[in-house]
Amino acid sequence: xxxxxxxxxxxxxxxxxxxxxxxxxxxxxxxxxxxxxxxxxxxxxxxxxxxxxxxxxxxxxxxxxxxxxxxxxxxxxxxxxxxxxxxxxxxxxxxxxxxxxxxxxxxxxxxxxxxxxxxxxxxxxxxxxxxxxxxxxxxxxxxxxxxxxxxxxxxxxxxxxxxxxxxxxxxxxxxxxxxxxxxxxxxxxxxxxxxxxxxxxxxxxxxxxxxxxxxxxxxxxxxxxxxxxxxxxxxxxxxxxxxxxxxx
Amino acid sequence: xxxxxxxxxxxxxxxxxxxxxxxxxxxxxxxxxxxxxxxxxxxxxxxxxxxxxxxxxxxxxxxxxxxxxxxxxxxxxxxxxxxxxxxxxxxxxxxxxxxxxxxxxxxxxxxxxxxxxxxxxxxxxxxxxxxxxxxxxxxxxxxxxxxxxxxxxxxxxxxxxxxxxxxxxxxxxxxxxxxxxxxxxxxxxxxxxxxxxxxxxxxxxxxxxxxxxxxxxxxxxxxxxxxxxxxxxxxxxxxxxxxxxxxx
DNA sequence: CGGTGTCTTGACGGTACTCAAAATCTGTGG
DNA sequence: CCACAGATTTTGAGTACCGTCAAGACACCG
Numbered sequence: 156x157x158x159x160x161x162x163x164x165x166x167x168x169x170x171x172x173x174x175x176x177x178x179x180x181x182x183x184x185x186x187x188x189x190x191x192x193x194x195x196x197x198x199x200x201x202x203x204x205x206x207x208x209x210x211x212x213x214x215x216x217x218x219x220x221x222x223x224x225x226x227x228x229x230x231x232x233x234x235x236x237x238x239x240x241x242x243x244x245x246x247x248x249x250x251x252x253x254x255x256x257x258x259x260x261x262x263x264x265x266x267x268x269x270x271x272x273x274x275x276x277x278x279x280x281x282x283x284x285x286x287x288x289x290x291x292x293x294x295x296x297x298x299x300x301x302x303x304x305x306x307x308x309x310x311x312x313x314x315x316x317x318x319x320x321x322x323x324x325x326x327x328x329x330x331x332x333x334x335x336x337x338x339x340x341x342x343x344x345x346x347x348x349x350x351x352x353x354x355x356x357x358x359x360x361x362x363x364x365x366x367x368x369x370x371x372x373x374x375x376x377x378x379x380x381x382x383x384x385x386x387x388x389x390x391x392x393x394x395x396x397x398x399x400x401x402x403x
Numbered sequence: 404x405x406x407x408x409x410x411x412x413x414x415x416x417x418x419x420x421x422x423x424x425x426x427x428x429x430x431x432x433x434x435x436x437x438x439x440x441x442x443x444x445x446x447x448x449x450x451x452x453x454x455x456x457x458x459x460x461x462x463x464x465x466x467x468x469x470x471x472x473x474x475x476x477x478x479x480x481x482x483x484x485x486x487x488x489x490x491x492x493x494x495x496x497x498x499x500x501x502x503x504x505x506x507x508x509x510x511x512x513x514x515x516x517x518x519x520x521x522x523x524x525x526x527x528x529x530x531x532x533x534x535x536x537x538x539x540x541x542x543x544x545x546x547x548x549x550x551x552x553x554x555x556x557x558x559x560x561x562x563x564x565x566x567x568x569x570x571x572x573x574x575x576x577x578x579x580x581x582x583x584x585x586x587x588x589x590x591x592x593x594x595x596x597x598x599x600x601x602x603x604x605x606x607x608x609x610x611x612x613x614x615x616x617x618x619x620x621x622x623x624x625x626x627x628x629x630x631x632x633x634x635x636x637x638x639x640x641x642x643x644x645x646x647x648x649x650x651x
Numbered sequence: 652c653g654g655t656g657t658c659t660t661g662a663c664g665g666t667a668c669t670c671a672a673a674a675t676c677t678g679t680g681g
Numbered sequence: 682c683c684a685c686a687g688a689t690t691t692t693g694a695g696t697a698c699c700g701t702c703a704a705g706a707c708a709c710c711g
Contacts, residue, residue, distance in 0.1 A: 234559055238646035242559040257548045263555070285541075292540045293533075299547035300505045306554045307511070311482055311490040313562045314605030318699070349658065357562030359700050364659055380708085398486035566667065597690065607668050612691055628676085 201274040208346075212265040212273065213254055219261050221275045223253040228271015229346050232263045233354065243355035245309065246347060248332050252298065268346040313357045316396070321356040322366040323396040326376065330386055345384045449522040456594075460513040460521065461502055467509050469523045471501040476519015477594050480511045481602065491603035493557065494595065496580050500546065516594040561605045564644065569604040570614040571644040574624065578634055593632045 203226070206212070212223050215234060225247055232244040232253065244263055247253055253265050285291050305328075312324045330340035349367075350360040358366075370376040375392050377385040386392055451474070454460070460471050463482060473495055480492040480501065492511055495501055501513050533539050553576075560572045578588035597615075598608040606614075618624040623640050625633040634640055 234555070236559065236563055236646065240563045240646075242563045244555050244558060255548070256552075257545045262552055289537055289540070292537070292544065295544055296540065296547060297505045299544060299551060300503070303547060303551050303554060304504075304510055306551060306558060307482070307492050310492060310554060310558055310561060311484065313558060314602075315484055315488045315490045348656095354562075360657090361659080361701080362699060364657095365699090368659070398484065398488075596688095608689090609669085609691080610667055612689095613667090616691070 201276050201280075203272065203274045206267050206271050206273055208267055208269050210267045212267065213261045214264045215261055217261050219254060219256050219259060219278060221277050222255050222281055223265065224274040224276065225249065225251045225253055226272040226274055228273075229268045229344075230271070231266050231268055231347065231351060233266070234263050241354045242357075243351055245305065245355070246329075246332075249336060255295070255299075268351075269344075309355075312396075316398070318356075318358055318362050319366045319369055320396050320398060321358060322352070322363060322370065323375070323392050325352060325356060326370075326384070326386060327389070327392060327396055329384075330389060340389060341387070342383065342385045344382050346382050449524045449528075451520065451522045454515050454519050454521055456515055456517050458515045460515065461509045462512045463509055465509050467502060467504050467507060467526060469525050470503050470529055471513065472522040472524065473497065473499045473501055474520040474522055476521075477516045477592075478519070479514050479516055479595065479599060481514070482511050489602045490605075491599055493553065493603070494577075494580075497584060503543070516599075517592075557603075560644075564646070566604075566606055566610050567614045567617055568644050568646060569606060570600070570611060570618065571623070571640050573600060573604060574618075574632070574634060575637070575640060575644055577632075578637060588637060589635070590631065590633045592630050594630050 201224070206228065212230065213219075227249050230247045230251075230253060232247060234242050234244060236242065246268070247265075254261055256262055285295070308328075312321050316324060329343065329345060333343045334340040347355075348360075349363045352358075353360040353363045356363065367376060367378075370392075371378065375386070375388055375395070377387065379385065449472070454476070460478065461467075475497050478495045478499075478501060480495060482490050482492060484490065494516070495513075502509055504510055533543070556576075560569050564572060577591065577593060581591045582588040595603075596608075597611045600606075601608040601611045604611065615624065615626075618640075619626065623634065623636055623643070625635065627633065
């Protein structure tokens with residue numbers, strides 16, 4: 156049950172990194188499946204742009220005329236409930252794809268948490284690319300399955316762990332995302348607020364804050380400022396998230 | 404925000420039903436994308452069998468040598484936590500596909516809740532079929548996206564609704580599954596136990612029982628016995644699940 | 652340096668969990 | 682058809698965890 160161990164049974168492996176001529180993305184996005192010709196073609200069919208923190212990329216119910224490749228930056232996927240509450244479905248990072256759906260409309264809101272760079276690909280072009288390069292379809296299936304597995308893991312966290320365990324699991328998922336991108340899982344930026352973490356984990360923001368305080372007191376988390384987080388003892392954090400007894 | 408309204412923005416549409424020569428399944432499973440030749444080929448590459456209630460189809464970590472088409476019956480997908488707790492990821496019904504993964508192993512346990520009939524398709528054959536019939540890949544993407552949307556809906560329920568709302572949302576999801584299969588959403592079998600519903604919704608079985616009692620008292624649910632459930636007022640149940648104020 | 656947004660911490664209350672026991676259901680065998 | 686055993690469900694009582702409300706501390710930015 157170690158999310159950081161990519162060789163764990165059932166864990167989806169990331170494809171080898173590939174450079175996207177237009178996006179410049181070197182991580183395992185959808186482009187990773189394309190050869191040079193495909194990448195070149197795609198680069199003519201995308202519109203790259205800078206986006207600011209807090210900018211909304213799309214909203215649930217908007218017509219899904221395009222999909223978004225997140226080249227650089229962090230984004231939040233969420234859904235609003237009728238009574239005004241919010242459920243964060245997940246955070247997305249460099250190289251992730253946002254807004255793919257088989258239906259006519261987006262099924263979630265997407266909002267940037269940091270400044271960043273995105274590529275918008277029109278849905279028509281994307282469908283054409285899928286038809287032209289069957290390997291892309293295959294890759295899309297992989298991505299879908301990967302996202303499904305992550306969402307199921309999220310469900311386990313929200314459904315069956317208590318507050319401190321949920322926060323520990325969340326931090327580990329961030330560390331995992333870092334590691335998958337070749338960065339250190341022990342120190343990284345965490346641009347989301349306590350409220351957003353709470354809306355991800357099904358907790359009140361105060362409960363999230365208390366959990367962070369407790370983890371800091373135990374030396375499992377450090378926050379040196381500037382949104383940075385350090386996890387000096389990932390193994391212990393993992394043990395906590397898994398509900399194992401701590402002998403510290 | 405009405406799960407029973409399939410025309411809702413973003414809601415994935417089911418493909419038209421198609422009869423599978425081997426499975427006999429008439430619902431919108433993966434086979435729905437195949438033409439006569441494909442269906443015929445598939446029927447040579449599957450092993451149909453009867454399964455009893457409580458029978459385990461596969462376990463998390465088992466080598467994913469095959470996938471399972473659930474022809475008839477109800478199954479439970481779940482994951483076990485290190486501390487022995489269980490998270491039910493969802494229930495599956497006639498025509499659903501179980502155990503598809505892009506990794507080497509199953510990522511969840513699958514267990515029958517009722518007697519039923521399944522088709523096992525070897526993974527090798529399935530991959531070959533995917534390669535031969537690109538439309539199948541397309542269909543698989545649709546199914547994956549559909550499953551992802553359902554899991555996200557589940558996440559909203561567990562993360563942001565309280566006990567009675569969760570049970571209401573669960574009943575509505577069952578009604579939705581019935582409707583998608585051409586059956587009445589107002590009366591159906593519910594073969595899962597309170598404990599299993601609790602493990603789906605992140606609740607204790609006693610809390611689920613209390614919620615059912617409350618819904619029964621309000622006349623929103625009837626249980627005439629034999630695992631049958633009736634929902635006389637789906638609109639009111641929906642309003643409850645959405646957290647709207649009831650004026651009854 | 653002030654203003655705004657975020658975070659932290661405390662106090663209190665409520666929802667849901669745990670423990671427990673009685674009631675109901677289901678299937679089996681007499 | 683009835684009796685019985687096991688499983689499931691229901692209901693109650695007490696408690697714990699977490700949500701809500703509130704106030705103060707802190708950080709960031711112009």
